[in-house]
Amino acid sequence: MRMVDVTGKDRTVRVATADGYVQTTTAVVDLITGNDTPKGDVLAAARLAAIMAVKRTPDLIPLCHPISIGGVDVDITASGNRVNLRVLVKTTDRTGVEMEALTAVCAAGLTVIDMIKGVDPDASVAQVRVLTKTGGKTGDWSRSEGR
Numbered sequence: 001m002r003m004v005d006v007t008g009k010d011r012t013v014r015v016a017t018a019d020g021y022v023q024t025t026t027a028v029v030d031l032i033t034g035n036d037t038p039k040g041d042v043l044a045a046a047r048l049a050a051i052m053a054v055k056r057t058p059d060l061i062p063l064c065h066p067i068s069i070g071g072v073d074v075d076i077t078a079s080g081n082r083v084n085l086r087v088l089v090k091t092t093d094r095t096g097v098e099m100e101a102l103t104a105v106c107a108a109g110l111t112v113i114d115m116i117k118g119v120d121p122d123a124s125v126a127q128v129r130v131l132t133k134t135g136g137k138t139g140d141w142s143r144s145e146g147r
Helices: 026-033 042-060 098-116
Strands: 012-023 071-079 082-093 124-134
Touching: 012 098, 026 071, 026 082, 026 098, 042 071, 042 082, 042 098, 071 098, 082 098, 098 124
Parallel strands: none
Antiparallel strands: 012 082, 012 124, 071 082
16 A cells, blocks of 8 residues: 655646535425525535535545645535535646545535434435546546536
8 A cells, every 4th residue: 555656746727526415305405405404504514624624534534635625615505305415626736636625525515414413314415526626647637427
C-alpha cells in the first residue's frame, strides 16, 4: 500500500461534481421543507456538513492527498420523498477532487439521516456517485446517461 506520488504532476484547475440522495417519505420531506423537524434546519446542517467533509477528506479516506480547496458549491433540495444532494468541488492542485465531492455527499446524506432519524428511522442514503470531473492528466470525464 502506498500513497501515489504526485510531485511530478502539474498544478491544474480540477473540478469534480458528485451527487446522491436520501430516500425518506413525503411526510418527512414536508417537515424538512417546512423547517419543522425536531432537530431544526436539516438542509442548513447538511450544507455545512458537506463543506466540512470536503476539508476533512484526507483525514477520513486512507491515502487521499491533502490538497488546497478553492471552492465548494453545495446544492440540496427536498421534494417528493427524497432529499437530493449535489456537491461541486474546485481546486488548483496536482490531484483531483473526486473523493472530496463524494465524501461531501456522504456526509450531507448522513447528516440528513441524523436530523430525521427520530421521524424516519428507515431513511437511507442512495446512489452516491461522481457525475463529472475536469482537469489533470486524464482530462475531462462525464457519467454516461443511463449508467
